[in-house]
Amino acid sequence: MKKLATVAIVVVLGAQLMALSHPDRHVVLWTGAGVAVVVLLVVRWYLMRDAVAAVDDSRARDPAESLRRWRAKTEILIARADSTRSDWDKYLRPMLARQFELATGQRKAKDPNVFHATAIALFGEELWPWVDPDNVVRGGAEQQPGPGRAVLNDVLQRLERI
Structure with a gap:
């Protein structure tokens, strides 16, 4: 995009310099305006082309693909x-x-106090340690077993109730 903007500026300035060499000074205004319009149209086309290429409608509208991605994440x-x-x-x-x-x-x-109080009210003392962002264990306790599927289910159910 920076290259496109640089080229556009150089083209407009070049057209202005060429028009200045013409004996009729009215040509300068019309040449500059014409080149600026052409440059703006090219930039618009370039941006629209990238926007269309970025959206892949075939996968975005396929419910089966969305379901497969959701299931894999879960x-x-x-x-x-x-x-x-x-x-x-x-x-x-x-x-x-x-x-x-x-x-x-x-x-x-x-x-932090309101954050902690809200968390305790929502999750309770037994679930909040598994959600608390400051409760990360460092050191040798990393290979302990995780809390498991039941805790994840309880946390997600409480988040859904909000």
Whole structure:
């Protein structure tokens, strides 16, 4: 895009310089305007071409493909929930904490006390440690088993109730 903008500016300036060499000065205005219109049309065509190429309607409208992608993501989430504590901390905890912030509108950076109180009210003392973004275990405890599918299910059900 930067190259296209640079070329457009150079073309307009070049046309202006060529028009200045013409004895009739009225030509300068019309030449500059004409070249600017052509450059704007080319830029518009270029941008529209990229926008059309970026959207792949064949996969976006295929419900079976959407269902397959959703199912694959869900299977990965369940596998990570049944895996180690390290996998839970790395993949599920950030996602769940982000979903909690989006669902409640409470940001930890804004007011940590309100954030924690809202979390305890929603999840309770037993589930909040599995969603808490600050409860990541570092060190030798990474190979502990994760909380499992039941905890993931409980957390997701409570998030759905909001």
